[in-house]
Amino acid sequence: MASYSGLRILTEGLTGNRGWKPAWRKPEPKPAYDAIVVGGGGHGLATAFYLASIHGITNVAVLERGPIGLGNTGRNTTIVRSNYLLPENHHFYEHSLKLWEGLEQSLGYNVMMSQRGVLNLYHSDAQRNAYTRRGNAMRLAGIDAELIGREEVAAMCPLIDLDNARFPVLGGLLQRRGGTARHDAVAWGFAHAADARGVDIIEHCEVTSMIIEGGAIQGVRTTRGEIRAPKVGLAVAGNTSVLCAMAGLTVPVESHLMQAFVSEGLKPLIDQVITFGAAHFYISQSDKGGLVFGGGLDGYNSYGQRGTLPEAEHIFAAGASLMPALKRVRALRSWAGVMDMTPDASPYICLTPIQGLTMTGGWNYGGFKATPGSGWCHAWTMAKQEPHRLNAAYTLTRFKEGRMLDEKGAGPFFWMQ
């Protein structure tokens, strides 16, 4: 496998770039493995990487129905942060952020992690109180958070309309360690590093049903034949309920759409990731210069990877209220991802009632930042068949038990999250 270093890039540059090898192999599926991970997005590839690198389980297949990384991993707005309120969430996401901070070294791959800061704006006294509470909870847990005033906001981003009559900006909650990473590179980096440790990444291999004998998983049937394993982990994002149904499980998730947009390339305008607290809108600038932005759910259950116009209009209107200069910017592309939304908008990384079958899912619109943490905890849960303390709360049964992890306080309604 190719390894990457400054010296290698220099050498290849001087010799016509003829020595590069594919970043991962294209193996044929074997009839049996020690473990199978279904889904070649960031979470599935991360699970396989940590299974191999931490738990020494290298006889692993990642089964992906298309090419890797073309699901939500390749469609998201790449925001990475750990500014959560609930203890179960902020410990997990902080663990994930720490993994991000060392990811390029762990993978030997440039994922373009950029800790440019995530600034959540507030527009009322009540919202300031809520952000103060969140920031204090974070700081008590040893996570960085700063409450800043409107002068600092103005200095950071002069494009923001502070004096909007309807949504005046009073300040913001800043997490300087938050930022962005290059989404494709995250999938490719995990694939490269997992492959180098012996994991078979099998693309164009759709799982069509499960092999369950005596209440235990024994493998899966795929478009490329039957593949057996005593441990199967699901990491299929918006298709969680479909794959669970194959195992006879009805799970509390709904598939929802969310859109993203990118503008024409511009000179540097926005240094941080900025979120508009008055409406669900967030924006950052990519290294190529495109403004990357998005908003909330479309609110429809769908598997179509394209969004609807009313939500697009809402997102553009929110952007123009926050930064009037955006009215002059052309949007180049839009797309949507299919996400699995849970009743409390928090995820699952857990065992299931089928022995040997585990899952990481329910990531909805917040799972990119969770990629290394989800893979790390799911690998632990697959290897040991028990949760780590960081994902112990992320069970499927918490709704029955009345232990919701309702970060936004939006109630048990999928479409309100």
Ligand SMILES: Cc1cc2nc3c(=O)[nH]c(=O)nc-3n(C[C@H](O)[C@H](O)[C@H](O)COP(=O)(O)OP(=O)(O)OC[C@H]3O[C@@H](n4cnc5c(N)ncnc54)[C@H](O)[C@@H]3O)c2cc1C
């Ligand atoms: C528009 C948008 C913006 C977002 N912005 C952010 C953000 O800024 N920050 C953030 O933290 N999160 C964000 N998210 C959420 C984040 O992208 C997802 O939560 C995360 O990428 C999920 O990763 P994954 O690996 O589980 O999913 P995916 O990358 O979707 O991977 C799942 C894979 O499973 C495969 N699969 C499905 N069914 C089968 C089958 N039967 N057999 C084999 N393979 C199968 C799919 O093809 C897919 O490749 C956003 C999401 C969207 C849609």
